[in-house]
Amino acid sequence: MRDDWLRADRLPHIYCAGCGNGTIMNCVLEAVDQLGWNMDETVFVSGIGCSSRAPGYIRTDSLHTTHGRALAFATGVKMANPSLHVLVFTGDGDLSAIGGNHFIHACRRNIDLTVVCMNNYIYGMTGGQGSPTTPIGKTSTTTPYGAAEMPFDLAELAVAAGANYVARWTSYHVTELTKAVVAGIQTPGFSFIEVRCQCPTSYGRRNKYRQPGDFITYLRESAVLKDRWDRSSAGEELPSEKFLIGEFVRRSRPAMGVPDEA
Amino acid sequence: MQGNVACAEGALAAGCTFFAGYPITPSTEVAEHMAAKLPKRKGCFIQMEDEIASMAAIIGAAWTGVRAMTATSGPGFSLMMENIGYAVMSETPCVLINVQRGGPSTGQPTMAAQGDMMQVRFGSHGDFSIIALAPSTVQECFELTAKAFNLADQFRCPVFLMADEVIGHMRERITIPDSVQIVRPKPLQEGMLPFAPEDDLIPGFAAFGTGRKIPVTGLTHNEKGYPDSTNPARHESLVRRLVDKIETVRHSIADYEIVNEEAEYVFVCYGSPVRTVQEVVQRAKTPGTGYLHLRMIWPFPEQLLSRFPNVKAFIVPELNLGMISREVERHVCVPVISAGKIGGELHAPDELVAIVEQLRSGGCP
Amino acid sequence: MKLDIDESRCKGCNLCTMVCPYRIYQPGTAPNRRGIYVPHLDQPERCPNARLQQIYGRRLCGVCALICPDQAIRWEKEKPYEPHNVVIEY
Numbered sequence: 001m002r003d004d005w006l007r008a009d010r011l012p013h014i015y016c017a018g019c020g021n022g023t024i025m026n027c028v029l030e031a032v033d034q035l036g037w038n039m040d041e042t043v044f045v046s047g048i049g050c051s052s053r054a055p056g057y058i059r060t061d062s063l064h065t066t067h068g069r070a071l072a073f074a075t076g077v078k079m080a081n082p083s084l085h086v087l088v089f090t091g092d093g094d095l096s097a098i099g100g101n102h103f104i105h106a107c108r109r110n111i112d113l114t115v116v117c118m119n120n121y122i123y124g125m126t127g128g129q130g131s132p133t134t135p136i137g138k139t140s141t142t143t144p145y146g147a148a149e150m151p152f153d154l155a156e157l158a159v160a161a162g163a164n165y166v167a168r169w170t171s172y173h174v175t176e177l178t179k180a181v182v183a184g185i186q187t188p189g190f191s192f193i194e195v196r197c198q199c200p201t202s203y204g205r206r207n208k209y210r211q212p213g214d215f216i217t218y219l220r221e222s223a224v225l226k227d228r229w230d231r232s233s234a235g236e237e238l239p240s241e242k243f244l245i246g247e248f249v250r251r252s253r254p255a256m257g258v259p260d261e262a
Numbered sequence: 263m264q265g266n267v268a269c270a271e272g273a274l275a276a277g278c279t280f281f282a283g284y285p286i287t288p289s290t291e292v293a294e295h296m297a298a299k300l301p302k303r304k305g306c307f308i309q310m311e312d313e314i315a316s317m318a319a320i321i322g323a324a325w326t327g328v329r330a331m332t333a334t335s336g337p338g339f340s341l342m343m344e345n346i347g348y349a350v351m352s353e354t355p356c357v358l359i360n361v362q363r364g365g366p367s368t369g370q371p372t373m374a375a376q377g378d379m380m381q382v383r384f385g386s387h388g389d390f391s392i393i394a395l396a397p398s399t400v401q402e403c404f405e406l407t408a409k410a411f412n413l414a415d416q417f418r419c420p421v422f423l424m425a426d427e428v429i430g431h432m433r434e435r436i437t438i439p440d441s442v443q444i445v446r447p448k449p450l451q452e453g454m455l456p457f458a459p460e461d462d463l464i465p466g467f468a469a470f471g472t473g474r475k476i477p478v479t480g481l482t483h484n485e486k487g488y489p490d491s492t493n494p495a496r497h498e499s500l501v502r503r504l505v506d507k508i509e510t511v512r513h514s515i516a517d518y519e520i521v522n523e524e525a526e527y528v529f530v531c532y533g534s535p536v537r538t539v540q541e542v543v544q545r546a547k548t549p550g551t552g553y554l555h556l557r558m559i560w561p562f563p564e565q566l567l568s569r570f571p572n573v574k575a576f577i578v579p580e581l582n583l584g585m586i587s588r589e590v591e592r593h594v595c596v597p598v599i600s601a602g603k604i605g606g607e608l609h610a611p612d613e614l615v616a617i618v619e620q621l622r623s624g625g626c627p
Numbered sequence: 628m629k630l631d632i633d634e635s636r637c638k639g640c641n642l643c644t645m646v647c648p649y650r651i652y653q654p655g656t657a658p659n660r661r662g663i664y665v666p667h668l669d670q671p672e673r674c675p676n677a678r679l680q681q682i683y684g685r686r687l688c689g690v691c692a693l694i695c696p697d698q699a700i701r702w703e704k705e706k707p708y709e710p711h712n713v714v715i716e717y
Binding site: 039045062073076084102 | 306311315316320324330471472478480481
Binding site: 003006011012013015016017018019020021022023025026027030171172174175178200212213216 | 635636638639640641642644645646663690692693694695696697698701
C-alpha cells in the first residue's frame with residue numbers, strides 16, 4: 001500500500017493547496033510500491049526547496065541535504081553501498097542552478113540513481129524568484145518585467161550529458177509518470193525524470209494561473225507527446241510555448257554503482 | 263614515507279573504505295594513494311567534480327556506515343564550509359585532511375602555512391564545535407589520521423587533520439603497527455529515537471539500510487529527526503548540545519606534550535613549527551624555555567596553560583599572522599608573543615632564540 | 628471498497644474534481660471547520676474501483692488518489708458482509 005510509505009504523523013505536509021509536488025510524491029511512492037521495494041533498503045535524498053521537503057514525509061531513511069548538493073550526497077550513499085535503492089527528489093533551481101555541475105557529472109558518471117525533478121519554473125520556497133527554467137517573458141519576483149534569459153531544457157541536458165533513462169511528464173499525467181518512474185528505476189544507470197508541475201501560489205499567481213485547475217489545464221494543453229511530434233512534425237521547431245513530454249532516451253551505457261547480480 | 267602518503271596509510275589502517283576527493287596541491291598525494299589502494303580493498307575511490315561534492319559524498323557515504331574521508335587544501339577547504347556545517351548539524355562522523363597552503367585565495371599552492379586554523383573552527387556559519395588535530399611529524403600523520411576516525415565516530419562530528427605543506431611533502435621513516443585501535447560509534451539502542459542523546463550528549467548511530475528509517479536533515483530538528491526550525495527552545499537545546507558534547511570533554515581528550523614545566527618562556531606550538539621549537543628548547547644556550555606541543559588544537563584545552571607555574575611569557579610560533587596566539591591570549595594573564603611567520607618557510611631556530619633573548623633582556627619583540 | 632476524503636489532510640485544491648472520469652467529486656460548497664472547501668462525493672459507488680476491484684483483483688483507475696497532492700483520497704476497505712441471524716424475542 002502506498003500509504004504505508006508515508007509518515008502519517010507528519011501529514012498534512014507544508015505544501016500549498018494545489019501544489020504539484022504532493023502529486024509527484026504519490027506517483028513515485030506508487031512506483032516503488034509496485035516494484036515491491038523494501039522500505040529498509042530505500043534511501044530518499046533531496047537538496048533544499050519545496051521539492052526537497054518530500055523525503056521527510058516518507059517512512060524510510062532520508063537525507064535532506066544542502067542546497068543543490070543532493071546528487072553529490074546521493075553519489076556518496078550509492079557508491080558506498082550499492083545495494084541500497086537511492087532516489088533523489090530535487091527542484092529546478094536546486095538541480096539546474098546551484099546544482100547544475102553535480103547534475104551533469106552525475107549523468108556523465110551514470111550512477112545508478114533515479115532522479116525526479118519537480119520543475120515548477122520557479123523558486124517556490126523563497127517566495128517565487130525566477131529560476132533557470134522560467135520561460136521567457138514570464139513574471140516572477142526577480143523578473144518583474146518578464147524573464148529575459150533562455151530557460152534550460154533539463155531533459156535534453158540530461159540526454160546530452162549521458163544519462164541512461166530520461167523522460168518528461170507533467171503532474172497531470174499521473175499514470176504515465178508512475179510508469180516512467182518504474183521504467184527509470186528498472187534501467188540500470190542514471191535515470192532522470194523531469195516533471196513539470198504547478199505552483200499556483202508563487203508562479204501561477206503572477207502568470208494568470210492562480211487556480212490549480214487553470215495551471216493543470218495549461219500544463220495539459222502545452223504538453224506535446226514526443227512520439228507524436230517526432231512522427232508528424234517533419235523536423236519543424238516546436239512552438240516556444242509548447243514542450244515535449246514522453247520518453248527521451250532509454251539506453252544501456254556503462255553505469256556505476258549498479259549492485260552485483262548475485 | 264611522505265606525510266601525505268602516511269595520512270592515507272593511517273586512514274587505510276583505520277579501515278577507511280570510502281574516499282571522495284578533488285585534486286589540489288599540496289594534498290593530491292593523499293587522493294592518489296587512496297586511488298591506488300582502495301579498489302584493491304573493496305573500497306571506493308571517487309574523484310568528484312569539486313570539493314563541495316567531495317564533502318557531500320563523504321557525508322552520504324558515512325551514513326551508510328563506512329569510514330569516509332576527503333583531503334584538500336585552502337581553496338577547496340573554503341568550498342567545503344557549507345557541508346561541514348551540515349555534517350555538524352546532522353552529526354555525521356567523517357574525516358577531512360587539510361594540507362594547508364599559503365592564502366588568501368590561490369596564494370602559494372606549493373608553500374606551507376597554517377592559515378586555516380580559525381576557519382576550521384569558525385568557518386561554517388552558526389555556532390558549532392569541531393575537533394581538529396595537527397601533526398608535526400610523518401609518524402604523527404599516520405597516527406593522528408587513524409585517531410581522527412575514532413574521534414569522529416565517538417563524537418559524531420567532522421574531525422580535521424590540519425597538516426601543512428611541509429609535513430605533507432616531508433619524507434621520514436615511520437613505524438606502521440600491525441593494527442591500530444578502532445573505536446566505532448556506539449549503536450542506536452532499540453527503542454531510542456535517532457537523535458535522542460544519551461548521558462554523554464551523543465546519540466547512538468544507526469546506518470542507512472539497517473531499518474531504523476532515520477530522517478536526516480540540516481534543519482533544526484527534534485529527537486525524531488523531524489524538522490522543527492521555528493521553535494527557539496528546540497534550536498537552543500540542539501545547538502548547545504552539539505557544542506557541549508565536544509567542549510565538555512576538551513580536557514579529557516586533549517592530546518599534547520609538555521616539556522620543561524618549570525620554564526619561564528614557554529612556546530605553544532602545533533604542526534611543523536614544533537620541529538623548530540624542539541630544536542630551540544634542546545639547545546643549551548636557551549635555558550629556561552619549555553614548550554607545549556598541541557596535537558589537538560580544537561577544542562582548545564586551556565587548562566594546560568596553567569601547568570607552567572614560572573611562566574613569564576608565552577611565545578606562539580605559527581605559520582600565520584597570529585591565530586592560536588589569540589586563543590592563548592584569551593586564557594592567560596602573562597604576555598603572549600605571537601611569532602607569526604608567513605611566506606611559506608618555517609621559522610629558523612635563531613629567530614625564536616632571538617625572541618627569547620629579547621624577552622629575557624626586558625625588551626618586547 | 629469505499630472512497631474516503633480525509634478532511635484533516637485535504638487543502639481544497641479541487642484537482643480531483645477535474646480528473647475523475649465519472650465526475651464523482653463535486654466542488655465543496657461550504658467551508659469546514661478549518662475554512663477549507665472539501666469536495667463532496669456524488670454517488671461514490673459509481674467509481675469502477677469501488678465496484679470492480681475485487682472482481683479484477685487489482686486497482687483500477689485511481690487517478691484521483693494519485694493526483695491528490697495532499698494524500699487525502701483513500702479507498703477504505705469495507706467490512707465483508709456478514710449475514711447474521713436476527714433472533715426475535717417474544
